[in-house]
Amino acid sequence: MTDLTKFVGGCESCPIQHRAVCARCDADELDRLESIKYYRSFEAGQTIIWSGDRMEFVGSIVSGIASLTQTMEDGRTQMVGLLLPSDFVGRPGRDAATYDVVATTDVVMCCFRRKPFETMMVETPHIAQRLLEMTLDELDAAREWMLVLGRKTAREKIASLLSILGRRDAALNLAGQDQEMVFDLPLTREAMADYLGLTLETVSRQISALKKDGVIVLEGKRHVTVPDFQRLLDEAGDDCDGGMMA
Amino acid sequence: MTDLTKFVGGCESCPIQHRAVCARCDADELDRLESIKYYRSFEAGQTIIWSGDRMEFVGSIVSGIASLTQTMEDGRTQMVGLLLPSDFVGRPGRDAATYDVVATTDVVMCCFRRKPFETMMVETPHIAQRLLEMTLDELDAAREWMLVLGRKTAREKIASLLSILGRRDAALNLAGQDQEMVFDLPLTREAMADYLGLTLETVSRQISALKKDGVIVLEGKRHVTVPDFQRLLDEAGDDCDGGMMA
DNA sequence: ACCTAGAATTGATCTGGGTCAAGGATACTG
DNA sequence: CAGTATCCTTGACCCAGATCAATTCTAGGT
Numbered sequence: 001m002t003d004l005t006k007f008v009g010g011c012e013s014c015p016i017q018h019r020a021v022c023a024r025c026d027a028d029e030l031d032r033l034e035s036i037k038y039y040r041s042f043e044a045g046q047t048i049i050w051s052g053d054r055m056e057f058v059g060s061i062v063s064g065i066a067s068l069t070q071t072m073e074d075g076r077t078q079m080v081g082l083l084l085p086s087d088f089v090g091r092p093g094r095d096a097a098t099y100d101v102v103a104t105t106d107v108v109m110c111c112f113r114r115k116p117f118e119t120m121m122v123e124t125p126h127i128a129q130r131l132l133e134m135t136l137d138e139l140d141a142a143r144e145w146m147l148v149l150g151r152k153t154a155r156e157k158i159a160s161l162l163s164i165l166g167r168r169d170a171a172l173n174l175a176g177q178d179q180e181m182v183f184d185l186p187l188t189r190e191a192m193a194d195y196l197g198l199t200l201e202t203v204s205r206q207i208s209a210l211k212k213d214g215v216i217v218l219e220g221k222r223h224v225t226v227p228d229f230q231r232l233l234d235e236a237g238d239d240c241d242g243g244m245m246a
Numbered sequence: 247m248t249d250l251t252k253f254v255g256g257c258e259s260c261p262i263q264h265r266a267v268c269a270r271c272d273a274d275e276l277d278r279l280e281s282i283k284y285y286r287s288f289e290a291g292q293t294i295i296w297s298g299d300r301m302e303f304v305g306s307i308v309s310g311i312a313s314l315t316q317t318m319e320d321g322r323t324q325m326v327g328l329l330l331p332s333d334f335v336g337r338p339g340r341d342a343a344t345y346d347v348v349a350t351t352d353v354v355m356c357c358f359r360r361k362p363f364e365t366m367m368v369e370t371p372h373i374a375q376r377l378l379e380m381t382l383d384e385l386d387a388a389r390e391w392m393l394v395l396g397r398k399t400a401r402e403k404i405a406s407l408l409s410i411l412g413r414r415d416a417a418l419n420l421a422g423q424d425q426e427m428v429f430d431l432p433l434t435r436e437a438m439a440d441y442l443g444l445t446l447e448t449v450s451r452q453i454s455a456l457k458k459d460g461v462i463v464l465e466g467k468r469h470v471t472v473p474d475f476q477r478l479l480d481e482a483g484d485d486c487d488g489g490m491m492a
Numbered sequence: 493a494c495c496t497a498g499a500a501t502t503g504a505t506c507t508g509g510g511t512c513a514a515g516g517a518t519a520c521t522g
Numbered sequence: 523c524a525g526t527a528t529c530c531t532t533g534a535c536c537c538a539g540a541t542c543a544a545t546t547c548t549a550g551g552t
Contacts, residue, residue: 070393073485078396080389091382098386125371132378136337139381140344142388143326147316149395150324150443154539189500197396202539204501221500221547239319400509435530448509450531467517467530 010034014110019086020060021134024126032124036116042066042103048089049101057111058090064107065186068099069194079195081138084168088134092118105186149197152237157196158206159235162216166226181226210235256280260356265332266306267380270372278370282362288312288349294335295347303357304336310353311432314345315440325441327384330414334380338364351432395443398483403442404452405481408462412472427472456481 011017011030022033039062042048048066049055061083068081080099083089089101089109121127148160169183185192189207193200210216215235217225226232257263257276268279285308288294294312295301307329314327326345329335335347335355367373394406415429431438435453439446456462461481463471472478 068389070389072393072397072483074483076397078393080392091386093379093382099389122375125374128371128374128378129368132374132381133339135378135381135385136339139385139388140337142385142392143314143316143345146326146388146392146395147318147324149392151318151322188498199540200500201502201541204499205539208501237318237320434528445510446530447511447532451509454531 014062016060016062016086016110020110021088021127021131022060024130025124026126029124029126032120033112036113036120038111040109040111042107042109044103044105044107046103047100048103048107048109049097049099051097051100053097054095055090055097055114058088058092058114058117059109059111061085061087061089062108062110065104066107067102067104067191067195069102070099077194078197079191081142082195087138088131090114092121092131104191154196154198154202154206155209155235156237157198158192158203158210159215159232160238161192161196162210162224162226163229163232163236163238166224166229166232181229183224185222185224260308262306262308262332262356266356267334267373267377268306270376271370272372275370275372278366279358282359282366284357286355286357288353288355290349290351290353292349293346294349294353294355295343295345297343297346299343300341301336301343301360304334304338304360304363305355305357307331307333307335308354308356311350312353313348313350313437313441315348316345323440324443325437327388328441333384334377336360338367338377350437400442400444400448400452401455401481402483403444404438404449404456405461405478406484407438407442408456408470408472409475409478409482409484412470412475412478427475429470431468431470 011022011034014020017023022030025033037059042064051070063085066083066089067079068083069077069079071077083101090097092114121131148157152160165185166181166183170181187195189200189203192198193203196203207216207218211218214227215231217227219225257268257280260266263269268276271279283305288310297316309331312329312335313325314329315323315325317323329347336343338360367377394403398406411431412427412429416427433441435446435449438444439449442449453462453464457464460473461477463473465471
């Protein structure tokens, strides 16, 4: 269980304060939020919310990675969202969850009791404004992903995922652009397959192929080095940028 | 060119007034909107907005169907959204369009000049609230579609699309649930293929197969009858509902 | 150091849907 | 009412990625 005491100090030391749903709130508003908020942690693999369950809270990912997943009766599953620190979980105004939310790594969440949060959303435009912004970004990311799922080859899909993960990591670490890019894969091969609409065998084969071709260098199974990021983008089939992940 | 005079009467006679982004506005707010609004019509096949272009306006689809489309350099295209009457076009706060918007049928739009609209959004929470609601719905639809693109077979994809189009039509015509469902396909085979991540040949083959198996009855190439909607849902692989389209 | 279990790789084979190609069906135009 | 353009269907063949089946890594745990 992750130690939560380091967070209870309050919002002024919160690592996601500038990007989360509360980013625009002033001191008063943060005070009100504080009264309906609590922290929870989840271990890797644990399901945070089951699809169909009543949602008691909404909230933000503080640290770790979670995934939104949809499953058909016969077991086929598709990941429909990757939730990173500062991303918002839950849908105000809806009683029941529509997707499974699963902790991919250990996760700490900042939760708000749902009903009071919804009330507050009506009264404080700062929250709704920020949530709209974040939701529009997520919609863009989802649409970017529809192109990946619908039209890209397996190799392009892997390259797309790696470029997103790498870009995200670079943004976090403030790394320079042209230098070598290094990061750890936060996903298992199976999770990547669920994200990409592939089988885990195909994921494995394509990663091996990218390694053989020198597009990436692997150290162990998870540690990735990208010697030439532009090369990776070319492999992803992205004309220019390759889209963002919220 | 569609006759626009029937709309200039104002918002009180607008067919989408209860579902569009202005749905929550009171009379004063509608007056303000009126001052920055104008109607435009587009013919089937015409591109309403080009990806990368500066966006001069945002707005609502009043009648007709448009599609959001993404294209790779080599020509592969993926439809990432289907815009129906009352759906919102454009992203406030963004200068350049990220997708092509193409009129699938003849389309009439209610446009707002972008800059004044953005100003108004900050000042009148009713607009932002409604837009948030609509964006969340679209995000759900996009995620539903990711499952279709990533994990469903060609036959399931076609059945999914038909069930969405049928459901939408039924909602519009207030038809009873258990009776026969009849509607016209608003999309060409190629547009369906672009939506489903398939080729037009596969779309044609699967439609023929569904016809042969009695899941649907075709009259001409566009007029569809669904004798048993539950059967269609089963073919779509949807456990219960099959998801909504904004 | 050994044991176990999940994660990953790699090979062999199969198949759903893509590709290429040849017509049909409508509908508009002159 | 032929001429032609668009949309659609159908057939033959092929290949990317799925499926089935072993191994091989790697990280804990004892």
